[in-house]
Amino acid sequence: MPQSLTGFNKYDLDTPVLCIDLDRMEENIRKMGQLCRAHGVQWRPHEKCHKTPAIAHMEVAAGAIGVTCAKVGEAEVMASGGIRDILIANMVVGERKWERVASLCRHADPIVAVDHYAQVEPLAAICRRVGVAPRVIIEVNIGLDRVGTRPGRDTLELAQAIDKLDGVQFAGIMGYEGHLLKVGDQAEKTEKIHSAIAVLTGCADAIRQSGVPCDIVSAGGTGSYQITVKCPGITELQAGGGIFMDPFYRNDCQVADLEYALTVLATVVSRPTLERAVLDSGRKTMNPDVALPVVVGYPDAKIKRLSAEHCELDLGPGAQDLKIGDKVELVVGYGDFTTVLHDEFHGFRGNRLEVVWPILGRGKLT
Ligand SMILES: Cc1ncc(COP(=O)(O)O)c(C=O)c1O
Secondary structure (H helix, E strand, O other): OOOOOOOOEHHHOOOOEEEEEHHHHHHHHHHHHHHHHHOOOEEOOEOOOOOOHHHHHHHHHOOOOOEEEOOHHHHHHHHHOOOOEEEEEEEOOOHHHHHHHHHHOOOOEEEEEEOOHHHHHHHHHHHHHHOOOOEEEEEEOOOOOOOOEOOOHHHHHHHHHHHHOOOOEEEEEEOOOHHHOOOOOHHHHHHHHHHHHHHHHHHHHHHHHOOOOOOEEEEOOOOOHHHHOOOOOOOEEOOOHHHOOOHHHHHHOOOOOOOOOEEEEEEEEEEEEOOEEEEOOOOOOOOOOOOOOEEOOOOOEEEEEEOOOOEEEEEOHHHOOOOOOOEEEEEOOOHHHHHOOOOEEEEEEOOEEEEEEEOOOOOOOO
């Protein structure tokens, strides 16, 4: 039986280790929940980054109505962790998956996103057989051009068809303005997001005018939520990654007002030259694809190269005192692609280890 590390000082742990600053995460959760409340919008944070029921419960305690998931497997993890109201904001296709959604209805209250009758008709048939009726929402393409129905007649006709179908309940629509997160000019970003969301709310209005109730109008990610939350007609916000915050949201999406809470603690394992240090944390520990990690406390230390197990730092004059064996903390560049590399979060209060959470949804890819 491994000994509990609770109570250990952060800098006494072996590395690499994925760390949460609990005070910061809790404050981010509080702020995101509070912003939604202030605008009369429900918060259904995406859990694709943390994948951890214990954190979902902290979000619910801060006012979230439930969670958004990317996979049926993640929804199953959330349900077994006691979360009931779960949106699977992704296309769910295949006999096996539809059966799993039907089973999930016995343990939770899932919502499934669809964009075609070919996804919802077989789901409804299986659910009728099992004797359950999950909620279904339509994902509308509001400009991201990924999945989603075309706004207008296609969306309206699908809503009407789902509404007539036994075995599912039509609950509303969603869209994701992910193509607008990195618009640099904030006035332009605001205007474009309002236009994209107006397309979504226009669909909701058309559905309601046809006599079909459309309770849920869901959108929003961390890179846009401070704008999307103010768009008239939105009932739910999916922004989730902001509880950890990261350089992608801050620098690429210009999201202010949230603090970095997710880091990797690494060790200097080599000092080949005065200007170079090598850490024990490479691409198998931190994914640099969306945004590079940032070295904490050494502003002039820059990442030069990441290979599988090594991170090479170019050291400016302020970091050349780093020695072999020193610990260095790095803010994770983009949380989503990094948490999937780890088994556990280590939650710290200051430098004291308070909790270790297994990332239960990790690897639940189906
Ligand atoms: C459907 C959907 N909703 C919301 C989000 C935003 O998530 P986050 O707030 O974690 O960036 C994403 C991001 O990929 C998404 O695909």
